[in-house]
Amino acid sequence: MLEIKNLHARVDGKDILKGLSLEVKAGEVCAIMGPNGSGKSTLAHILAGREGYEVTSGSVSFEGKDLLALAPEERAREGVFLAFQYPVEVPGVNNVYLLKAAFNAIRKQRGEEELDAMDFLALVKAKMQFMEMDPAFLNRAVNEGFSGGEKKRNEILQMLVLEPKLALLDETDSGLDIDALKVVAKGVNKLRDPKRAIVMVTHYQRLLDHVVPDKVHVLAGGRVVKSGGKELALELEKRGYDWLKDAAA
Amino acid sequence: MSALAPYLEGYAAYPKPRPWLQALQQQALQRAEARGFPQARDEAWKYTSLATLEQRGFKPASSTVTLDAITLAPLLVTGLDCPRAVFVNGRYAAALSRLPQGVRVVAARDADESLGALLTVPPEWQDDTFLNLNTALFQDALLVEVSGELTEPLEFLHVSAPEAAAASHHPRCTVKLGPNARATLIERYAGLEGAKHFTNSVVQIELASGAKLTHLRLQEESLQGFHLGRVLVSQAADSTYESHNLQHGAAWARLDLAVALKATGAAAELNGLYAVGGRRHLDNHTRVDHLAPHTASRELYRGILDGQGRAVFNGKVVVAPHAAKTDASQANHNLLLSRGAEIDTKPELEIYADDVKCSHGATIGQLDEQQLFYLRSRGLDAETARSLLIGAFAERLLTLLPSLALAAHARRRLGAAVSRINLPEPA
Helix, strand or coil, X not given: CEEEEEEEEEECCEEEEEEEEEEECCCCEEEEECCCCCCHXXXXXXXXXXXXXXXXXXXXXXXXXXXXXXXXHHHHHHXXXXXXXXXXXXXXXXXXHHHHHHHHHHHHHCCCCCCCHHHHHHHHHHHHHHCCCCHHHHHCEECCCCCHHHHHHHHHHHHHHHCCCEEEXXXXXXXXXXXXXXXXHHHHHHXXXXXXXXXXXXXXXXXXXXXXXXXXXEEECCEEEEEECHHHHHHHHHHCCHHHHHHHC | XXXXXXXXXXXHHCCCCCHHHHHHHHHHHHHHHHHCCCCCCCHHHCCCCCHHHHHHCCCCCCCCCCCCHHHHXXXXXXXXXXXXXXEECCEECHHHCECCCCEEEEEHHHCCHHHHHHHCCCHHHCCCHHHHHHHHHCCEEEEEEECCECCCCEEEEEEEXXXXXXXXXXXXXXXXXXXXXXXXXXXXXXXXXXXXXXXXEEEEEEECCCCEEEEEEEEECCCCCEEEEEEEEEECCCCEEEEEEEECCCCEEEEEEEEEECCCCCEEEEEEEEEECCCCEEEEEEEEEECCCCCEEEEEEEEEECCCCEEEEEEEEEECCCCCCCEEXXXXXXXXXXXXXXXXXXXXXXXXXXXXXXXXXXXXXXXXXXXHHHHHCCCXXXXXXXXXXXXXHHHHHHCCCCCHHHHHHHHHHHHHHHHCCCCCCCC
């Protein structure tokens, strides 16, 4: 589904990704782990199409398409979703409006009819209940005044509503207490599907206790330095990253 | 040729009113002549040039244009069904109007002396040239006197319609609310496409103790038009003035809104929203005088600028020496959508009293890149994301509007102003 080949990228003239290669297949849940500064978040942002990153070489293909040639909204409509590490507050734009606009933009791309307001609301409310969110959130401005945990829950709610083919979670576990973490994990697990890939970018094992990955890739120095099964994450938890940093050097 | 010559000529051709008004008008014209047009060196006019206005002349003339209900219909606010006083090019259109009790229209040419008191100008405005021109040149004045409550809003609608020669029109309105009276006034300036006129309006408002006026002012002139407005508010004890000022129209426009809080407990809330594009120019000058202890004012103005549009915001707050316990806040936020747009924003606080609470702030910013990316990452195209964020910026003020019909109307107008914001240079 996602194929990254020899990706090099820089930010503000500084090389961050240095020949990153990675393949994620449909149905896979994988974790991308690594020490701070290894390029994890950069990778997530580049995949979502954020400006300010210069890809100097390499390629990213998503279902055979050149992902890097697409605008952020085109990627979203193709089925790529990034759950932000720091979800953005958008005062004046209410949650349900954004959800509906996003939902319909993606349906339109798939050649499907727009859902009418009542059906859409019913769908969202069911997913909110699943995410243990107060329906009052719907009419609040996007993320405005939300606590860290509420913002993360909101990201997962959007993901559940939009049903992406490729879900990227950027440090979704950071700043969550254990109860919120469990709810978020429940949301992610709900999305597990043979037709869908889930990529979790994370520093810690914590989230992986609740969303067990099929594969774990370790990033260091802008490259994947080790890949393995879920047991690799446990090993990292015990041994830290230093032994792998040396391997990268 | 003096900038005032066309106005003097126009006045000479007007039908003569009764002697008392003639004397008042002569005096106003003399004052206008003595003062002339404000100059660029005049601090209050530093950023708003009168050169084009002067050059165009805009000789006032008694307009013969009439409108029928069918032509008027598209200019009306959908869903706003309330008493309405319609003026076309400065003249009252009785057939298009419905006045509630306590509201009347007086023609200058046959006004009796009782009108005099309603035309009295506060001393600090007696030398204002445009106000004096209005006093000399208004044709029909709207007089609103409320002792109890106006249960429905009253719309004062001035329509500018194209004429053979671009003329100036001088709408005049006085609103007097008695003790504890309540009213909502919707003052609206609409223009038919192609109207290249100059509107020079004056609205005077006097609120007795405990009175409350909600005042919505919508400047939606044709994009070739010129507009100058004066709103002068005088407030007695415990009165409340709530203003919502929306400026989207005209090639060149300026509003001076002056509020005098004259007695304890008087409070004013000033909300404003302006949107300008093309090569158009919008100016909002507000002034609040805290003249008594325990008076309060809150002001929030927001502006959206695109193309080579230019806007001016000047908010002056003066706290008189004995006006202790004054509570005044002011904020002006501007959204610049293009490199060519320009905003001159200037908060001015003059505080001569101790023990007051005053704050002010002004910001100028662009659309937030992070917000744009966030919305696009959810599948919204760049243009939709942009208009959503522009709308959100405006919504802060639109949600304050007390009428849903007007809020919807303003939203549509703003939508049109934003999507049409790269307008050609006014002809």
